[in-house]
Amino acid sequence: MSDVLDCLVIGGGPAGLTAAVYLARYRRKLQVVDAGDSRVGWIPRTRNVPGYPDGIRGTDLLQRLREHAQRYEVPMAQGAVGSLAVRGDAFEAMVDGRPLLARKVLLATGARDVEPDLPGLRESLASGNVRYCPVCDGFETQGQRVAVLGKGLHGLRESLFVAGFDNQVTWLSMGSQEELPPEQLARLRARGVLITDQRPLHIRCEAGQGVELEMVDGRRLSFDVLYPALGLRHASALATGLGAGVQPDGQLLVDDHLQTTVPGLYAAGDVAAGLNQISVAYGQAAIAATAIHNGL
Template sequence: MEDCIIVGAGPAGLTAAIYLARFHLSIRLFDCGSSRAALIPKTRNHAGFPDGIAGKDLLARMLEQAELYGAVREMFEVTRIEPLAEGFAVHADGRTFPARAVLLATGVVNKRPEGLDDPLHGEALMRGLLRYCPICDGYEVTDKRIGVIGTGDHGMREALFLRGYTSDITLISPGAGHELDVDCAAALDAAGVTRVDGPCGGYTIEGERIAVDTAAGRLAFDSLYPALGSRIRSRLAVAAGARASEDGCLEVDDHQRTSVPGLFAAGDVVKGLDQISHAMGEAGVAATTIRNMLAEQRPIRR
């Protein structure tokens, strides 16, 4: 039986693996290869990397560090987490892995604009023509021409956030017309944000810009930000009995404990700031709490 199984190998899962392995605990890390951080071409707001670092390179460094201290990675997708009288049974690859504790670090998946196929999506992302996190990379679009695909309160808030970086913002409805109440429309008008009806489609890369068809014709931008929300990957925890908010984020206490004893969660799957630094901080709290919980059950001694 492992001391802890970690599901998810993004910044939260890998940070927890480093901590737990250095606590001299037996760790198994399940990685299905879909960390959102791997899609980051280069992050420039992660402390300690003044020249920036690619998401894949950061994950590779963190995995190397975790494995250096004995963490074991499995390239399997976990299909079920089963609470037992003592610990858990984690099901993956047709096998069952027992653990005294489980940490969920499964993250979220960004909702992509419809009609943006995989090859074009990947190229646009790598070239900075498509961006998903204005907190992470808004600085990089300073004084550039930016399109935001979205509407309603969520689209308005993203457009207004980006207004702090550039005056040239166009909010494009993903559907036919915008769904904006009076207050949203007034806030956009006050900020000088242009509004264009959709639907969006016909995405192409034209030189150094990305172009999209709209009700106002074909428009080209230095970068597009989809403000379409995300899918929270909390299904495993919810199926195991953990409580989640209406949007699917797992509910945890100040020590990252879910409502299921021995089941923890950290990172974007939990309600909070979807940032690498925040995920790593939560993982450190979760890992230390797990270590202390296990020590109460059985002394940890050399």
Template sequence: MGSNGDILDCLIVGGGPAGLTTALYLARFKRRFLVVDSGTPRAAWIPTSHNIPVFAEGISGKDILARARTNLEQYGTAIQAGRVTGLRKQPDRFIGVVEDNDGGMSQISARRVVLATGSVDIEPDLPDVPNAIQRGLVRYCPICDGYESRDRKIAVIAYGTHGIGEAVFIARTYSRDVTLLTLGQPLELNPEQRTRLEEHQVKIVEMPVESLDMEDDRISAVHMGGKEHRFDVLYSALGLKYRSDLAISLGAEHDKSGALIVDSHCQTTVKGLYAAGDIVRGLDQIVVGMGHAALAATHIHNHCELPTEDEPGGA
């Protein structure tokens, strides 16, 4: 689709909650679009989210994705497996280069593009435990499930300002027994940061992790400096790698970490290029990404026939 000069209304890059919600809105607006999904959504790592308002018992990330896909089937929505490896902008369209799972290449032309490519958590370097976040051994979203960890012994794997902020957030919200693990990296604290940690009784362990004890598919103990530390829950706060290369290649504005900066319609500084979900600077939550999708899709529908600033008569 799009390789024969046919121009779609929209190309959606990414099949996580934000991308699939964008597709739902555009399908119900009767727009012509395509979703290209690499099959690696961050949401799939969520064991249970309790912040989706209509699921009182919580819902897993995989179930959210499956339900969203099933919902789209009634509209005949096309989801193409593959990766958008390049994106070019012409006055009246974008051209996306798509690589399918077999290595085949194709091009998609679309008037507008929504990037819902998300981000990837930086995995902690734990001995003999690769991909601890993806395996659910270490959690990454206390906003999603911190309530279920209230009043328990919590460790936060982090260093730097972001880690300090997350440790304090958990300590002041959910538990008075929080330890910050820096995995052997020295923690440089200014007086204000030190005061904040002391105020919330956050303990700091800067020694590297020597070994881990596993019990019932969970990390039950962490050995550091010859001592055993036992925790009920481990969170990682090492930050994110934003999948924003396509937007940055077109000159879209972003912050120093690579998160995209958008306007009130979730449009980037590149006209016609929108972003939704974790790739956008701000709060990384599924309901927020769905909100981004609603804003972007509605704006696209209302402006799809109008020229962009690169076209004659555009603004």
């Protein structure tokens, strides 16, 4: 069993790298496998991560986390885990066709935002005209013209949330407002949220110049910020392939120690049940890594 890892960490974002530091300091034999697509890298500047009062670029935060792990000589490999299986008392992960055995596995595979078909999306993300997380950066939108693109209760709730920052909010309901009870729509009106039920024909973004929407009736609507509220796809397939339980939204069910319903398989960060925040990922990683250490 000398070639079996104590723990395989899948994912090199805030959760995975924090867990790696903890496990390394516990003197555990581990390996981080990272596909290199953490959505933290798309953050132009985050201002609600403790310790960075002036904010920090997502790419810079990832680099600092990697440097921290490298201080403890954490082995980090670039690659994708194609499958995960139970082999006796261990897990077997196939990484680009190569098997890795580990007694415990921590999934820190995160989630991906459902992106609208929006030309110039990447450039507008970089400039801050298009954003995905009002919990993260709603504070920075105060007093602006903000549009929320999303259906049903999810779009309605995000519109209410953004309106709490004294914004002029328009909910682009994509024709879904008729599905909602009148009392829910009354909450929007009480907060001064406008509702447009038509679908945009075209969405144009100019970096640093705002967002322009062309509607079906020919109107052109301009905003400072657009929040797509189309949901997340949580990267939980490796766990569900082993029978792990999930919430309806795809987040993995975990116990107080961040263990999934599969013994020995843990999850931290956006893929685990909980609030999708960098600070939450840190805390979950610390709890999971400590539980893994104690269970070995």
